[in-house]
Amino acid sequence: MFRHVVNFRWNSQSSPEHVAALEEALSGLPALLPGLRRYSYGSDAGLNEGNYEFAVVAEFDNAEGYLVYRDNDEHARIIQTHIAPYLDSRTVVQFDFND
Numbered sequence: 500m501f502r503h504v505v506n507f508r509w510n511s512q513s514s515p516e517h518v519a520a521l522e523e524a525l526s527g528l529p530a531l532l533p534g535l536r537r538y539s540y541g542s543d544a545g546l547n548e549g550n551y552e553f554a555v556v557a558e559f560d561n562a563e564g565y566l567v568y569r570d571n572d573e574h575a576r577i578i579q580t581h582i583a584p585y586l587d588s589r590t591v592v593q594f595d596f597n598d
Contacts, residue, residue: 500595500598501561501564501593501594501596502558502593503556503557503591503592504555504592505589505591508589518553524577525540525555528571534560534563534568535568536558539556541553551588
């Protein structure tokens with residue numbers, strides 16, 4: 500199995516409406532990507548200071564499944580429309596794991 504984890508910190512242009520629109524857009528990706536085994540995302544619970552504000556976790560059978568997700572046109576559109584204009588910073592990690 501292969502896991503992709505992204506954490507986002509938003510800029511001052513972000514709003515609750517922006518985050519809601521992002522979540523709505525992300526909800527459609529699993530139907531477009533049969534290799535996407537698990538997909539979760541959401542805002543930070545706010546329990547600790549300094550956390551990033553939003554995270555996406557995607558799991559695939561292998562790295563090739565991730566590459567299909569990475570290069571998907573709808574995924575690119577979501578990044579361009581709902582992430583890039585509001586992004587202050589992000590962290591990313593990908594790794595193999597056993598379920």
